[in-house]
Amino acid sequence: MLDVLVIEESAAAEASLDPIRSEILASLAEPGSAAMVASRLGLPRQKVNYHLKELERHGLVELAEERRKGNVNERIYQAAAASYVISPAALAAVSPDPARAPDRLSARWLVALGARLVQEVGGLVTGAARAGRRVATYGLDTEVRFASAADRAAFAEELTQAVAALVSRYHDESAPGGRRHRVVAGIHQIPDAPEPGAPDRTSHESASEQEPGS
Template structure:
């Protein structure tokens, strides 16, 4: 079947970097830690298969995903894709000015924030429909503010937050069949008019 998936891949080409900074493509890549078809990925992110297929082809073209097989589903043959790596690092060799790379990352993060907010809204509306039928839908929301003195402090905060969440996930993760899967999202962005308490 496929070549082995890399743990980390250093992104050396601008085309790959631009693909990674597209929030939907980054989301699709994150769903390809195991081989999956466009239809499976589309179901996982509440997108239409045609749109996912378009972005998969673009990711394949720049070498960030590869075809690893196919399978027959009724009268269709589904192509299975796999991300070439689990994590990606932008190479210094891209020769982009540091502020350009940071700006691209920031803009990519903002686009991802909009995409994530839309996905949460879609998911919440579907869950509200289920709750209208007297089905109990357990959920939780955390909304807080923090004052961070610098970009370095913001990065350190996010990094530590991710580590703590990963520890919690490992502690409570279950492999039991039929268990509910929960989505966990963190967004960090400047509060508009944010100098106020």
């Protein structure tokens, strides 16, 4: 079982987004037959069997083993991965393109960068898995609390200068056998997690914007 499976085909993405199939995928973190999954989810066995065949057809579940029970072979399935991510490649015609409107201060551009990251690295992961190889990557994830918007802007400027200096030092356009790598750095606010029992702020604000008597 893979840690993450990146879904690149639109048909596979559609299959994974079906609510029942999503439940089946989650259930198959622990291998089971159609009858076992049906029991776990409280669904008819025939319905689960149909969805299992569709998930298997798209490579989202895999056959773990076959057991002989009397005159019947019982097929035991497991999820192909612990988690799934849908690549923008599945929506190729409408996937975001960072080259369309590059703007370092645009949240939508940052989303487009993230989408391209998923698409490119997802393609590498898929190809490496087929070849039985690993992908050489590096990721950095941290948090910083800024005292002010001015501090945030200053941090972004220093980060830009530091990355530019590193790229200038190590980039070699004419290196024989050199490989291009993409470096992406982003800063975004972390959404506040609602406290247990706290009222839904979004619902409250939406209600307060309604006209009296609406």
